[in-house]
Amino acid sequence: MLTTRPTAGQYAPFYETYVRLIPAEADPLALLQQQARELRQLLEPLTDEQALFAYAPGKWTIKESLVHMIDTERIFAYRALRIARGDQQSLPGFDQDSYVPASGANARALADILDEYDTVRAATLSLLRSFQPEAFERIGSASNNPVSVRALAYIIPGHEAHHLQLLRERYLPALK
Template sequence: MLRSELPSSEYNPFYQTYLLALGDVDLVQELIRGRDELVALLEEIPEDRLSFAYGEGKWTLAEVLLHIMDAERVFQYRALCFARNDQTPFPGFDQDEYVPQSNASARTKDDLLKEYKAIRESSLCLFNSFDDEILKRVGVASGSRMSVRAMGFIISGHQAHHLKIIHKKYL
C-alpha cells in the first residue's frame, strides 16, 4: 500500500506534515527503511551525546528518541484496536507529559537500541498481518476519524520528522 493511496479523509490534518515527509512510499517497506535508518544513526551516536539538548527547555536527544518510541506504541495500539473494529474513541496523548516521565537520563544507548528494535519489530509484525480490508478500517482518535493504514504512515512520518530535527539540531 502506497502513501499516495491514503486519502486525507482518513487522518487528522495535524498529521499532514508527517505524511508529506515520506513521499510516495510503501507502508511496510518504509517501516523497514526507517528502522534501518534510526538503528544506524543510533549506533554511531556517542553515548554522552544522549544528554545533549540544543536549548533551554528543549528535550535531550535521549528524550526525543523515547518520544519517537512512545508515539509509535500509541499509534500501534490504535491501529490494532481499529483493525479489530473497536469503536471506542481514543483520547489524544500529551507528549509533554510523557517525556518528563520517561527516565531518559538513566537510559543507555544499548538499552534504547534494544527497545526501539523491539517496538519496530512489533509494528512490522502487526502491519504485515493486515490485509487491504483491515488497513482501511477506521476508528476515532483525538476526535478525528483515523484509518489503520494512516496509523502506519504516521508512525513512519513522525519518526522521519524527528530524524530531520535530530540531524539539524542535535548532531
C-alpha cells in the first residue's frame, strides 16, 4: 500500500493540482484500478459520433482527451521506470498540444481507444507494483524539475482524476 503523499520538493509545483486530487490516505494504485472502471462506465456507452464532441471551440474532443490521458500515462510511467532504476539523466518534457493532433484520435473507433487505455493501465499497474519500496523514494529529473517515483505514482491518477472531472462536468452533461 502506497499511502504516504509525496512532499512538495518531490515534484514540480505545476503537479500540485494532480497530487491534491488524490484523497488523503488513499492508495494511488487502488485508485488507478477504480478509475479504469469509472472511465469505462462513463465512456463505453458513447457512440463514435458522441465521442467527437468538444465542449467549446478549440477544446479537445472526448476521443482526443482520452488519447491524451493514455499518452501522458505512458510518459509518466516511463519516467517512473527510469527513475526507479536509478537513472539520473534529466528526462525531457513533452508538448501535449502537439501530441493531440498528431495522435489521429478522431479517426479511431472509441472502442479501440478504450482497449488501448486498458492495456496501458494494466502495464502501469504492473510496473508500479513491481517496484521495491525504496524505489518510490528515488528522485530524478523531468522537464528540468525534480520528481520522485512516489510523486509519479500520485500524479498519474491525479491527472486522470482531473480529466474525469472535466468529462463529468463539461462533456457528458452537454451530450444529454
